[in-house]
Amino acid sequence: MSNTFFQKDIVSVRDFDREKFEEVFKATDKVIEMNPNERRELARGKTLGYLFFEPSTRTRLSFEAAMASLGGTSIGIADASSSSAKKGESLADTVRIMSLYSDVVVLRHQLDGSSRFAAEVSERPLINAGSGTEEHPTQAILDLYTIRKEKGRIDGLKIGIVGDLKYGRTVYSLLYALGNYRANVRLISPPSLKVRSDSTYEIRKKLAYTEATDLEENLTDLDVVYVTRIQKERFADMEEYVKVKGSYKLGPELLKKMKDDVIIMHPLPRLDEISHKLDSTPNAKYFNQAKYGKDARAALLALVLNEKGI
Numbered sequence: 001m002s003n004t005f006f007q008k009d010i011v012s013v014r015d016f017d018r019e020k021f022e023e024v025f026k027a028t029d030k031v032i033e034m035n036p037n038e039r040r041e042l043a044r045g046k047t048l049g050y051l052f053f054e055p056s057t058r059t060r061l062s063f064e065a066a067m068a069s070l071g072g073t074s075i076g077i078a079d080a081s082s083s084s085a086k087k088g089e090s091l092a093d094t095v096r097i098m099s100l101y102s103d104v105v106v107l108r109h110q111l112d113g114s115s116r117f118a119a120e121v122s123e124r125p126l127i128n129a130g131s132g133t134e135e136h137p138t139q140a141i142l143d144l145y146t147i148r149k150e151k152g153r154i155d156g157l158k159i160g161i162v163g164d165l166k167y168g169r170t171v172y173s174l175l176y177a178l179g180n181y182r183a184n185v186r187l188i189s190p191p192s193l194k195v196r197s198d199s200t201y202e203i204r205k206k207l208a209y210t211e212a213t214d215l216e217e218n219l220t221d222l223d224v225v226y227v228t229r230i231q232k233e234r235f236a237d238m239e240e241y242v243k244v245k246g247s248y249k250l251g252p253e254l255l256k257k258m259k260d261d262v263i264i265m266h267p268l269p270r271l272d273e274i275s276h277k278l279d280s281t282p283n284a285k286y287f288n289q290a291k292y293g294k295d296a297r298a299a300l301l302a303l304v305l306n307e308k309g310i
């Protein structure tokens, strides 16, 4: 019997149910425990093709490192201005060409809907590595994996999501994903950066959450604090950005008011929203999160590429 991810696109976490998440988490545990020689058989002779139309550090590098750890190779375009997109080639043609040269295609693009569209023209499974302000499904997978690993569970936890909830695509994927668990979610943002109302209808169907603006007042009972960067590049009006820039800063003083065993997460890159002074505390989990990202992506690639799974 083939595993449910075999040769499938990964476009949105809205296509996932709890079993699917658990399947990837189990596979992630397995690839971490596997001996490297065994792990290198999972994508031997296979090629990952990546197309990044927006900047990336972790997502692209962790996909490449993941593919290498499975014995495969990666080819790609890290900066679309160096590709024929610059000459006016369409996204459809660029994706189609990449899918002729690779076994799985990884796409990051500034447009909402780009991944769904690309999956239709791709000859190979397509993985969304960030589509506009809409979604970043592999980030949500590694985010949930991190919570499960660091707190031992997801159900029953009080999770605060802080920052730019309007434009942060990691937030949307995380909220859709949390809808499969019994978590208690508090959304903390400036009023102008609340979760977009076109998405709340769908989120509310599966997830109970409350909204707040004051960070200090709303931190004391949280088990997980997920901080996000204000997405400057997505603002149509820079004056609006200036108004909210630097709204929230998590430093040692605020940490003292929080639960001793709170975990602090961030998809990264961070600007000034988490003080570097927190990096050496046991609460800071954002670097662990980035580390798990490689293994979670390796597990996902292994599932997509191997009919029998891992």
Ligand code: NCD
Pocket: 058, 059, 130, 136, 139, 168, 169, 170, 228, 229, 267, 268, 269
């Ligand atoms: C995020 C993204 O690209 O959405 N980065 C990432 O992949 N970890 C978050 C961000 O850019 O703020």
